[in-house]
Amino acid sequence: MSLKITAPVSLGAHNLVGTDVPEVDYAVWASAATYALGDRCIKDNAIWECAQDGNLNHSPSADDTDWWLFVSATNRWKAFDLDQFDWTEKATSFYYEFTPGIVTAAHLVGLRDASSVRIRLTDPVAGLVFDSLNQPVGRLMTEVGWWAWGHGTRRMVDQVHMYNLPAYSAATLRIDLAGGANLGVQSVVAGTVKAFGRGVHQGARLGIDSYSKTGRDKWGTAKLKKGAYSKRVNFTVTIHANELDELTDFLVESDARVQIWNVSDRWRSTKLLGFTKSWEQTISSYAYTDVSFELEGVAANG
Structure with a gap:
C-alpha cells in the first residue's frame, strides 16, 4: 500500500463547539491570589506549578521562567497535546465537537477501558455527511460462539483510524467515546491525508526506545523501574519520479511536526503518532x- 500521512489540524479552545469533559483539575489562576511554592493552577488550558513563594500577580503564561513551571495540558486537553502522550479521562462516556475546517481523516490512539467510538461530520447545509456508527474497541473476539466467548482468543483494538472523510469546510466534527470507569484516550487527531508511493518495501523494522531505569545493586539483584517509552519505525517506500519534489517539500514543511504515519493497514504497530528523525532519497531509476x-x-507512559 501507499504510505499515508495525516497532517493534523489544530483542535483546541478556538474551534471547540462543545464537550462534557470538565476543566476542573485545579482552580483558575487569579491575579489577586498569592501562590506558594508547589501550588498549582489553570491558565490557558494548561496546568502550572508555582516555582517560588510569594508569587503574586505573575501570569503563568507570561512569567513562566522564574515563577511558574508548566506541568501539562488540563485533563480536557491532554488528548490534543501531541507533544505529550497522556490520557484525557472521564468515566463511562464523553464527547467533543469541533469546527476544524476540512479534514479527511480522524484518529484516536491509546484508547483505555473503551468499548465503542463514533465519529460524525455534520454540515450546516448538507446535514449529516459522515457517520462511522458505533465502532467496537477494546479486547474483541476473533471467533463467534459460546466456546470462543469463554475461552477463545481476543485481539486488542486500542486505536481507531478513519480515512476518506468527505471534505466539508464548515462541517462540525463530533467524537463520542463510551466505556468503563477508567475510560480514556491518549491522542485525538484530525487532519488531511497525503498518500505517496507505489508501496512500502518488505522488511520494515519496528522497535521502541525505553526510558525505564534498569540496573543491578552490588549483589547483582536487578533494580527495575518502569518508565516511558517511544516507538521507532524504519522503512523504505518506492515513489513515482513525479512525486519526488512534492514529497520533499512536504517533508521539509512538516519537519519537527507530529503526524500520523500509516506504513501498513494490516497491523496496529505500523501506525505511528510521531515525527521524522531522518529521511533519505535514492533516485533508483528514471521512473x-x-x-x-x-x-x-511521541513518548508514552509505561
Whole structure:
C-alpha cells in the first residue's frame, strides 16, 4: 500500500463547539491570589506549578521562567497535546465537537477501558455527511460462539483510524467515546491525508526506545523501574519520479511536526503518532525513487 500521512489540524479552545469533559483539575489562576511554592493552577488550558513563594500577580503564561513551571495540558486537553502522550479521562462516556475546517481523516490512539467510538461530520447545509456508527474497541473476539466467548482468543483494538472523510469546510466534527470507569484516550487527531508511493518495501523494522531505569545493586539483584517509552519505525517506500519534489517539500514543511504515519493497514504497530528523525532519497531509476525513513514516536507512559 501507499504510505499515508495525516497532517493534523489544530483542535483546541478556538474551534471547540462543545464537550462534557470538565476543566476542573485545579482552580483558575487569579491575579489577586498569592501562590506558594508547589501550588498549582489553570491558565490557558494548561496546568502550572508555582516555582517560588510569594508569587503574586505573575501570569503563568507570561512569567513562566522564574515563577511558574508548566506541568501539562488540563485533563480536557491532554488528548490534543501531541507533544505529550497522556490520557484525557472521564468515566463511562464523553464527547467533543469541533469546527476544524476540512479534514479527511480522524484518529484516536491509546484508547483505555473503551468499548465503542463514533465519529460524525455534520454540515450546516448538507446535514449529516459522515457517520462511522458505533465502532467496537477494546479486547474483541476473533471467533463467534459460546466456546470462543469463554475461552477463545481476543485481539486488542486500542486505536481507531478513519480515512476518506468527505471534505466539508464548515462541517462540525463530533467524537463520542463510551466505556468503563477508567475510560480514556491518549491522542485525538484530525487532519488531511497525503498518500505517496507505489508501496512500502518488505522488511520494515519496528522497535521502541525505553526510558525505564534498569540496573543491578552490588549483589547483582536487578533494580527495575518502569518508565516511558517511544516507538521507532524504519522503512523504505518506492515513489513515482513525479512525486519526488512534492514529497520533499512536504517533508521539509512538516519537519519537527507530529503526524500520523500509516506504513501498513494490516497491523496496529505500523501506525505511528510521531515525527521524522531522518529521511533519505535514492533516485533508483528514471521512473522511481526509493525513500528511506527513520521515524520516532511521541513518548508514552509505561
